[in-house]
Amino acid sequence: MGLYRVRVATGSSFCAGSNNRVQLWLVGEHGEAALGKSLRPARGQEAEFKEDVREYLGPLLFVKLRKRRLLQNDAWFCNWISVQGPGDSGDEFWFPCYRWVEGDGILSLPEGTGRTVVDDPQGVFRKHREEELEERRKLYRWGNWKDGLILNVAGGKICDLPVDERFLEDKKIDFEASLAKGLADLAVKDSLNVLTCWKDLDDFKRIFLCGQSKLAERVRDSWKEDALFGYQFLNGANPMLLRRSTHLPARLVFPPGMEELQAQLEKELQGGTLFEADFSLLDGIKANVILCCQQHLAAPLVMLKLQPDGQLLPMVIQLQVPREGSPPPLLFLPTDPPMVWLLAKCWVRSSDFQMHELQSHLLRGHLMAEVIAVATMRCLPSIHPIFKLIIPHLRYTLEINLRARTGLVSDLGVFDQVVSTGGGGHVELLKRAGAFLTYSSFCPPEDLADRGLLGVKSSYYAQDALRLWDTISRYVEGMVHLHYKTNEAVKGDLELQTWCREITDIGLLGAQDRGFPVSLQSRDQLCHFAAMCIFTCTGQHSSIHLGQLDWYAWVPNAPCTMRLPPPTTKDVTLETVMATLPNFHQASLQMSITWQLGRRQPVMVALGQHEEEYFSGPGPKAVLKKFREELAALDKEIEVRNAKLALPYEYLRPSLVENSVAI
Structure with a gap:
């Protein structure tokens, strides 16, 4: 009984408003009331009205809404609904939505307090939870892009995705316009260089986009330096391969006359300053054939020493894995003739390009985030506190991944056109890399300790990853402790246990043998697992995504393909180097895609700065404010x-880390 103040907020995207009328009902603990006023929601607006309700409703539990079509179904994007109870001191109830409302069925929005099944002993929300998850499991089905890979959302086209997973217009327009610009620039570069013979490394400047990145220009000018080569293993686009050596690798074979080098490596090993980057995962991968021309791959091993001033300098490069019955592979040294040493480093950088884009970026960033997203939508209802915690970090992930599968790594996609692992090798590499998806490798404290990078002062990736992980962990802990007072509350949350098991056992194809949990038995375990999910979708992806324009724009520093086999002698000339590096078309396409995906995104939400408010009440808001x-x-x-x-x-x-895997 009394006068209720109702506010309804509509999204600001171009088509968020609707010409259809919307009817509302208030559902409280003691009754339900249909509101007499109907709305015609306007884009980017808040509609406000007051309604005198005769029934006594008690504390509100749901708002129900129904969009009645006129001549056509005009979808409406509802942000939220707020209802203030009767009287000046009436409680305000918050009903988050942040989704498209389609059709003319009745949609129930639960009040925004996070509630587990344990928090609902009377079963007030049980039917809503069950019906919501039943509907979600129809929309979010597991798919299998390639046998042997972790699972993805079912569907091969954008229209197959649930409507709430698709780009809104601003994101879609920017993405597709930048793609069109990149292809247009590529066509211009191709036409200008089609009759040009590339003879010198400086010829790559013809396709280099000046003014896009100061660091990229520094790379262009200094890429031959050993210090910059080593720096990239610490802080470049792919800081995930470097590890401190605990012994000399078995694959490192010293031919006669190399005793002094072996002694130097042993000395660095004993001093704890020997590091390695091993690309053995590429060994035996079938290389691409591009326009009837065979491309080539190597599986390098790089041994590096950490200097007292923090510089990481290469000591030796071995390009291939030894074969029984064959002569040992050549060892390339900084003392070799400049072109010999430069070509060896180019092979390492090309191999790093393959490993970065496929293992570190696509698999460990995008596809892992997709497993988390699909499992979350299938297992956690919108009222669940962990759903509310995780959902802002899943925005746009399913569409950007589908676009990658249909444009970058698809048949005849970019990888097939210009990358040496294309043509099927990229899929084989992804399958091999799946065996290294361990739980600890997704958690920086454990990963950095395992790789011996803790305390390396010149590893800014390690320092910042640890600090960001700790910040996210405190945020997660604050939210978890608000909603789970005991370990028993975690154990008894069947929805939570199903979510954890769905990620490990189904999405990751049974990853419990690699440390992933199939159940969560304590608040600490839940905090660690949820922090892993959020860090993977935010900081970890940004650390391997944002550096692409800086480090890959100068193509010789990260060749997408190599057109001659790895050298078997040290008879290397400039002509050999130029004939091995990508041709002008391959380099131009690499530059175009690097610009499109690596540029700063104008439609971007920084970590923790999402506008959506999924929680109601002062407790969660205080935790988010502190975060x-x-x-x-x-x-x-x-x-x-x-x-x-x-x-x-x-x-x-944090101001540059995106809140989700959205590009």
Whole structure:
């Protein structure tokens, strides 16, 4: 009984409003009331009205809404509905939506307090939870893009995706316009260079986009330096391969006359300053054939030493894995003739390009985030506190991944056109890399300890990853402790246990033998698992995504393919190097795609800055506020540190980390 104040917020995307009328009902603990006023929602607007309700409703549990079509079904994007109870001091109830409302069925929005099954002993929300998950499991089905790979959402076209997973117009327009611009630039470059013979490394400057990145220009000018070569293993586009050596690798074979080198490596090993980057995963991968021309791959091993000043310098490069009955592979040294040593480093950088884009970026970033997204939508209802915690970090992931599968790594896609692992090798590499998807490798404290990078002062990736992980962990802990008072509450949450099992056992094809849990037995376990999910979808993806334009725009520093086999002698000339590196078309396409995907995104939500409010009540809002304050403080600390560095490391600055895998 009394006068209720109702506010209804519509999204701001171009088609968010609707010409259809919307009817509302209020559902409380003690009754239900249909509101007499109907709405015609306008884009980007809040509609507000007051309604005198005669029934006594008690605390509100749901708002039900129904969009009645006129001549056509005009979808409506509802952000949220707020209802203030009778009287000046009436409680305000928050009903988050943030989805498209289609058709003319009745949609129930639960009040925004996070509730587990344990929090609902009377079963007030049980039917809603069950019906919502039943509908979601029809929309979000597991698919299998390639046998042997972790699962993805079912569907091969954008229209197959649930409507709430598709890009809104601003994102779609920017993405497709940048793609069109990149292809147009490629056509211009091809036409200008079609009759040109590339004879010198400086010829790559013809396709280099000046003014896009200061660091990319630094790479162009300094890419031949050993210090910059080594720096990239610490802080470049792919800081995930480097590890401190605990012994000399078995594959490193020293031919006669190399005793002094072996002694130097042993000395660095004993001093704890020997590091390695091993690309053995590429061994035996079938290389691509592009326009009837065979491309080539190598499986390098790089041994590096950490200098007292923090520089990481290469000591030796072995390009191939030894074969029984064959002569040992050549060892390339910094003392070799300049072109010999440069070509060896180019082979390493090309191999790193393959491993970065497929293992570190696509598999460990995009596809892992997709497993988390699909499992979350299938197993956690919108009222669940962990759903509310995770959902902002899943925005746009399913569509960007589907676009990757249909454009980048598809048959006749970009990889098939210009990348040496294309033509099927990329799929084989992804399958092999799946065996290395361990739980600990997704958690920076364990991963960095395992790789021996803790305490390496020149590893800014390691420092920033740890600090960002700790910040996210405190945020997760704050939310979890609000909603789970005991370990028993975690154990008894069947929806939560199903979600964990769905990620490990189904999406990751049974990853419990690699440390992933199939159940969560305590608040600490839940915090660690949820922090892993959020860090994977935010900081970890950004750390391997944001550096692409900086490090890959200068093509010789990251060749997408190699057109001659790895050298078997040290008879290398400039002509050999130019004949091995990508041709002008391959280089131009690499430059275009690198610009499109690596540029700063105009439609971007920074970590923790999402506008959607899925939680109601002061507790979660205080936790989120503290998270944002800690992110701002960390951002400032990184800014101050970077001002003192010759090469600033920005890929884990919270203001640049995207809130989800959205590009």
